[in-house]
Amino acid sequence: MAVIDRAGLGAAALADLRAMFPVLAQTVNGAPLAYLDNAATTQMPLPVLDAMRHFELHDRANIHRGVHTLSQRATDAFDHARQGLKRFVGAGAAHELVFTSGTTDALNLVAHGLSTPGAAPVVIQPGDEIIVSLLEHHANLVPWQQAARRCGARLLILRPDARGRLQPEDLAGLLTPRTRVFAVTACANATGERPPYETLLALAAGAGALTVLDAAQSVAHAMPDLSALDCDFMAFSGHKMLGPMGTGVLVGRRAALERLQPLRYGGDMVARVSATEASFAELPMRLEGGTPHVAGAVGLAAAASFIEAAGRGRIDAHVSALRSHAAAGLAALPGVTVLAAGAGASGIVSFAAEGAHPHDIGTLLDEQGIAVRTGHHCAQPLLDHLGLGPTTRASFALYNTHEEVERLLAGVARALRLLR
Structure with missing residues (x-):
């Protein structure tokens, strides 16, 4: 052929x-x-390697923390990568994008952030329900198991039929007024099954649940258009889309991201710190504590550009x-x-x-x-x-x-x- x-x-x-x-x-x-x-x-591909190599050879410096030229160029490269990736996934004005180390990190950030008490009330309360499909990679199952245990919530499983397919009517039968989260994959990594996630997300959102989409297996060729989905959180990894390992994204509705308690505390995610307390920066920095993988973000954006050009x-x-x-x-x-x-x-x-x-x-x-x-x-x-x-x-x-x-x-x- x-x-x-x-x-x-x-x-x-x-x-x-x-x-x-x-x-x-x-x-x-x-x-x-x-x-x-x-x-x-x-x-x-070579264009991704070249983009990362150029950054390391010419612009390597820490971001947001320096007035010197290299720091400013590094910050510009990081911000440019964020904007390019937002365009790549179809993020709109109501969305924000957070850099992570990959899909696993992003999904843990969501599960932890919705189930850990902090400045705001915890989203998932005792007796609430979390629904996860059985098509999931462990990274979109185990964090929700732990979140349910932490909060005293019930974990419900949306099971596929004998052919490994998810059915919207089965999800409809699980949804209740206590459903707080629904998590599903855009493509099952173990079978290749592509569930009707658009319909499933819409059903869950209609019931008042926060919705989570693992797009790791779709990002390289069939990336969902975020602006067309009833999706609060979407995660993917750089190494699944021709990009560098140790890079990834959590992107979603700003209002939903603002409900997350940070997973990492420290540099660059704070607004003000005293000896006994701290206030946190606005999104996305609030969820990006520590020095980021700037070259990785540059490479990830270059990979998205390569995919779009192809x-x-x-x-x-x-x-x-x-x-x-x-x-x-x-x-x-x-x-x-x-x-x-x-x-x-x-x-x-x-x-x-x-x-x-x-x-x-x-x-x-x-x-x-x-x-x-x-x-x-x-x-x-x-x-x-x-x-x-x-x-x-x-x-x-x-x-x-x-x-x-x-x-x-x-x-x-x-x-x-x-x-x-």
């Missing part, structure tokens, strides 16, 4: 894109690298075509079960194989230069619910090719022959 479709990425465009990712040109175990572990971490629609069409190709090929292998087989708008395909452990499959694929992920993918409750145990997961990005999908299929077929 040299050409995907008019909206996708053709062979020439792919060749140009891949040239911007030098890591892909290497061999692993004597074979060309097929990097199919993008749901865990994507690779970074075209989000084209990228989405490309990775969806790769996913469909892989899902169909894997389902045709004997004894292989593809999770969320019908999922369309996703770059993730996971499968279980009778008589073959995922770790063994992954090791045999690695011998052929094919990098995949194996295990529970930080979503053990979901896989337990589906009765499948650990799986093998391939995940695609804009630089992957249909030739690599064919290598994956041939590699899995070989692994199954050897292991059975």
Whole structure:
């Protein structure tokens, strides 16, 4: 498949894109690298590396705390990155963006901030309810478990059907006047299922709940438009979107962010400090205590610009075509079960194989230069619910090719022959 479709990425465009990712040109175990572990971490293109390198070579200084030229340039770069990312996610005048170390950090900031007493009354009270879907990464489940324990609230689980899909009517049956928070993913990292999160968020917001969206697996190709969602908090990570590790974002409605108690106290998040008390700065600084990863913010904004230049629609069409190709090929292998087989708008395909452990499959694929992920993918409750145990997961990005999908299929077929 040299050409995907008019909206996708053709062979020439792919060749140009891949040239911007030098890591892909290497061999692993004597074979060309097929990097199919993008749901865990994507690779970074040269423009992102160049943007970070320029900052470190020319502008490196602490922000907001110096009158000298480098500090002012660093502050400008940090503020410019924030504004660029707000445009990238469709944030409006009522929204604010907070830099974090990643999705996990951002979601913990929300769960902690809504359940810890502080200057304002705690949002979640004893007897209140928190609803979390079972599609979630542990980072959007465990913090809510802890918040419920801390506040004496009830944690309710929105369970998928037998095919791993969330149903709006099931959420409607869980919502009550005591529902304070609803948290859901934009794409399940363990299966590739894309739930109807727009409808789910609207239902929860209509019931008066604060809404939380984990967009980590959508940010690289199908980033939701925040201004069109009933969403109070949205989180994502840089390393899932061609950006640096250790960077991320919590973005949402300013009125909702103002209800959060800070998770980190110290430098740059205070307005005034005496020996016995302190007052805090306005958003976003109030939630950004300590020296930020300024070069990381610059790189994250550069990654967003790279994605926009490549075209989000084209990228989405490309990775969806790769996913469909892989899902169909894997389902045709004997004894292989593809999770969320019908999922369309996703770059993730996971499968279980009778008589073959995922770790063994992954090791045999690695011998052929094919990098995949194996295990529970930080979503053990979901896989337990589906009765499948650990799986093998391939995940695609804009630089992957249909030739690599064919290598994956041939590699899995070989692994199954050897292991059975």
